[in-house]
Amino acid sequence: MPVMEKKIQLQTRAILFDMDGVITNTMPDHFEAWRRALASDGFQITREDVYKREGGKGACGLKEIYQDYGRPYDEKRAAELLAQKEIIFKQIVQLRFIDGAFEFLRAMHERGFKLGLVTGTSRDELLKLLPADILSLFDVTVTGSEVQYGKPHPQPFQLALEKLNLGAAEAVVIENAPYGIRSAKSCGLRCLALTTSLPEKYLKDADGIFQSFVDLGEQVDFMLTAGEGRP
Numbered sequence: 001m002p003v004m005e006k007k008i009q010l011q012t013r014a015i016l017f018d019m020d021g022v023i024t025n026t027m028p029d030h031f032e033a034w035r036r037a038l039a040s041d042g043f044q045i046t047r048e049d050v051y052k053r054e055g056g057k058g059a060c061g062l063k064e065i066y067q068d069y070g071r072p073y074d075e076k077r078a079a080e081l082l083a084q085k086e087i088i089f090k091q092i093v094q095l096r097f098i099d100g101a102f103e104f105l106r107a108m109h110e111r112g113f114k115l116g117l118v119t120g121t122s123r124d125e126l127l128k129l130l131p132a133d134i135l136s137l138f139d140v141t142v143t144g145s146e147v148q149y150g151k152p153h154p155q156p157f158q159l160a161l162e163k164l165n166l167g168a169a170e171a172v173v174i175e176n177a178p179y180g181i182r183s184a185k186s187c188g189l190r191c192l193a194l195t196t197s198l199p200e201k202y203l204k205d206a207d208g209i210f211q212s213f214v215d216l217g218e219q220v221d222f223m224l225t226a227g228e229g230r231p
Contacts, residue, residue: 007221008208014139014171015108015222016160016189019119020054021176021197023105024129025096027051033089037081043069051197054177055120055151057144058082095129098196100213102134109137112224116160116171117141118180120150140164152182157189170225174216181205192216 021027031050038045045065053061059082066073109115117138119126123145127135135141140163142156149155161168168188175181176197184191185205193206194216203209210216 008219009221009223010172010190011223011225012113012170012172012190013225014114014116014164014166016116016118016157016171016173016184017105018055018173018175018177018180019117019121019126019130021051021098022174022194023098023101023117023134025098025196026093026129027054027197029089029093030054032092033085036088037085038065040084041077041081043071048198048202052178052202054197055175055179055183057120057150058085060150090125093129098194098213100217104213104217105134105137108222111222113222114139114164114166114171116164118156118160118173120144120156151179152186154183154186157184157187161187161189172222175206176203178202178205192220 017023020030027050031047034050035045043065049065049068053064059078062078062082063073066078105115115138119142121129121143123143126141126143140160142160142163144150147155147159157173161171164171171189173180173184173189173191174194175184175191176194181191181193181203182205191206192208192210193203194213195203195209195211200209208220210219
């Protein structure tokens with residue numbers, strides 16, 4: 001997005017964040033785990049095969065990969081591959097974080113915005129990945145363990161709004177992948193996208209696209225709207 005002379009003023013009470021690729025730099029590990037698991041069945045997947053499906057249920061993404069590669073879908077084998085992928089991921093994942101994420105989270109928390117984390121990661125995995133001092137900044141968390149349908153279905157963000165007792169007009173989402181953007185927009189939420197995982201062509205449905213948290217902070221002035229705020 002080109003540099004603007006004047007900051008965009010964005011009024012909101014809450015900011016909802018995806019985790020993988022927005023806070024944690026774990027997408028390379030997800031790709032490598034999928035690459036190893038699927039190689040056993042002769043797949044030669046690309047990073048984009050995985051990155052563009054980030055945020056959704058693994059089984060749904062895997063079914064789409066079968067379709068993209070013209071392979072007959074075997075539900076039993078897919079379940080085995082998904083389990084294998086999860087084992088590999090837990091073995092290789094490294095705790096790396098997106099530049100500027102922590103600073104942005106802390107700044108928004110200190111200014112009184114309600115913060116939510118909406119991720120397809122399981123509750124157990126979330127607790128292992130995020131440091132307690134960062135996790136404590138969130139007023140609500142929604143993981144893949146609490147929803148029946150993952151992104152791009154609206155359910156994850158709907159649940160976050162219910163937990164916050166807010167309407168869609170009172171919150172904004174920060175995402176990095178098409179599934180998350182579609183999920184947010186289908187709830188009527190505004191959505192800003194970061195190019196931390198994918199190029200802009202995959203993020204065109206977002207309301208704004210930014211290269212980094214620094215870029216986001218330079219171009220958008222988040223303004224806390226009237227309300228009860230955080231207790």
